[in-house]
Amino acid sequence: MKHNAFVVLSVLFLGLTVGCQHPSNTSDNTSSSQITNQTSQNALVNQELAQKALNSNLAYDLVESLTVEVGPRLAGTDKDLIAVEWAMNKLNSLGFDKVYKEAVQVPVWERGYANASITAPFAQPLVITALGGSVATPKGGIEAQIVRFDSLAALEAADPSLVKDKIVFIDHKTERHRNGKGYGMTVGGRSKGAVAAAKKGAVAIVIRSIGTDSDRMAHTGVMRYQQGVAKIPAAAMSNPDADLINAMLKRDSKITLALDMSSKNLGTATSYNVIAEVTGSSKPDEIVLIGAHLDSWDEGTGAIDDGAGVAIVTAAGKLIQDLPKKPARTVRVVLYAAEEIGLIGGKAYAKAHEQELAKHYIAAESDFGAGKIYQLDVKVNPQVFEQVLAEHHGMKTVGVEMGNNKAYGGPDVSMLPNYGVPVASLRQDGTDYFDYHHTPNDTLDKIVPSALAQNVAVYAQFAYTMAQSEIDLRPILAKDK
Template identity: 60%
Template sequence: MRKLLASLLIASLPAAAALSEQDIQTAAKLRDQALQSSQAYDLVESLVVEVGPRLAGSDNNKKAEAWAINKLKSLGFDKVYTEAVTIPTWTRGTIHAEIEAPYRQHLVISALGGSVGTDENGINAEVAFFDSIDDLKAADAKAVKGKIVFINKRMVRAQDGFQYGTTVAGRSKGAVEAAKLGAKAVLIRSVGTSPHRFAHTGVMRYQEGVARIPAAAVSVPDADLIEAMVKRGQPVRLHLELSAEPGPDTTVHNVIAEVTGSEKPDEVVVISGHLDSWDEGQGAIDDGAGVAIAAAAGKLIKDLPQRPKRTIRVIFYAAEEIGLYGGYAYAEQHQGKSLAKHVLAAESDFGAGRIYRLDTRFGPEGEPLRQALAKVLMPIGVDLGNNQAGGGPDVSMLPAQGVPVVSLRQDGTYYFDYHHTPDDTLNKIKPDELAQNVAAWVAMAYLAAQNDAPLRPIPEGNFGE
């Protein structure tokens, strides 16, 4: 049924100078091949089982790079190479926290990425409880000084992860705001939607001139417990011991594979994910899925009887989690002539749920490509969205350099249940959903590589995502 529908739609597509009927037919064929293939699942399974978690700068990060180079070579890409990225390092160490009063209880907790540790004796202090970072900012220093700030901001499920954006400031900026008021440490309710007892890690920031205090997240059930004690009206005292510490800078690598274009090899379509992950889970949905989707899409195009007109560049970005280091390094290293030849860039970094929408950021002459993409993707449940795409974290800095981007938006209803937790494991990926992702990506990448109409100049303005 789906195949029939697809054929009908393709037959009725208006002629577009930018793309031939043959291009559209080939994109549809690639899409259908992807739906039948387990390539992406096999790749992420291999990465999870043979490497596992791969914190930026860790030994496992090195293993992951070696895995990626070997795997991309064995898939037969025309070129496989790396580009160096300098990053800061950080060691998680150990963490132990409990409520000491009014009722002694153990807490499930995770240090935030980049946090400093406590001294050996840890920190014992009363809780200063806030519903949000805005409430903290508005607080009197007397209510905070010498205490452990607790930010209890809730995050509710949404298909597009909307509340991640409205909640994550507590994680990224909580330590700075708490320290400005004299707090000894900051703890937050996990920035996630899991009702299960996992703490969500993620990167946090310090600010020059503001004291660096330890920062950590507790699981949702543990946040509920703290809240229940606070609501009883007695002072709540916590104990926190944390041995995390920042380390020296090191070098990691963006790992890159290409299918060389047959007509305009210097014009490049970038499809990507990020290779690093947080260290407590397996890095399956964040972002093993993304690198697997990009590589599997590239491999399908490589296996065509002939090369696409333009080059397909598969990038496994380095060190996304700790601050988009791979993305910024790429943008810097390719600034100017190289980026000017980037036809399009996009990253898959929102898990492994089905894609339901395609957003773009194309100039007016990109409309035939938009329409072709809509026609080829609609049969697999992907409808055309806005023209304000951001493209994904590691390519988010490229529109400012004029590079067109697309966002193939995934259903993230459950993404923030697993994201950045120990529960980011392989069994959270549904093979058929992952295959649908590859289907969308391969069709998109192929059509972008065949499209002869300019996608530039791209519209400015806010990202719609």
């Protein structure tokens, strides 16, 4: 009874707060009572969506199916195409109004083996993994002295004479934060470290894993080369092994490491963005986009990254599909290709749909595991920011607070604000996300079903509210992009 009373109060609050607003595209002939009635109806539907989501196992069943029946699905591999077929079959079986796929050209990379060991003065094996896109070592491997740096910035500032003919070791620890901001502080060493090291004459680079765990497992992730700069092998070592090397360096400044990797690039292949739609009842050409990425790294089964996201947005879309009356705008579920290797599916989508991006009302992506959503951030016209938050007040019944106007939307939709598309970030609790991220430990058991269901509830509420909204979210001012 206490919960029901809170729902009623939420509906009344919405009626009072949003009903008194004056949306820019609402006719002057529309009475305030009509606006209030519609707002109250929307709030009731939102609470119904949330309750159904919290009582449903659909999202968990979906991510279980994906991780068990497909498993790791590195872009450009046979498993990637199996995942596309899986997604098409699931979306069709769920009864979406429209299901289709769009071809995307992706680079193909093979991990191969990666071995490393300290050979002197304290011989010990290390646990490493190749970084995505890395070249192999020369046949027979590399053996050279380590040179350690606290960060990418320290490497970039170093005298080249300290680096030449050595193996660079970037030892930058990733801090644990609920919002994952520690990742942003360290990930540059993974993505840019090989170029910085090669420019100074290094023969290879091995970084401390970009992760918050203390497991003896290495975290993979994409790295990049630069045209005109030598391509050197790049790997990540487990956090305990990084600690081991630091202990060795306290005893002897000259540590020799042997590295042997067989990774290689295999050209390009065709993958697909997979798309499903709930057709809008009165504004079918306007799009509310909720997305996730279908590909994963090849080390784990891709459960939290991003099987969870695939399940969340698909289940949310299904709840809206099954409503007795469809919302005004079309809700488009996009399962992006090849996010892990450079947001390729996201970029391809933006290019393919450039002519209709003016009709994209708002976009959001789920790509941060399955922790509970605790805050809603948006990026909309600042003049309507408070109105937008007022429309989403009902989310408080499932534990979501209203946030700021600084959202970036998620990796695959992060480029859309440059086209004027408003975005939202439904902030998940990522306290332990980087314990498992890009490791063999990214498996189904890390997902808590009740937290996953809460995500579905929030995404369903968000998508429905935005599909019904009468607020003009644009323009996003240039200074706010």
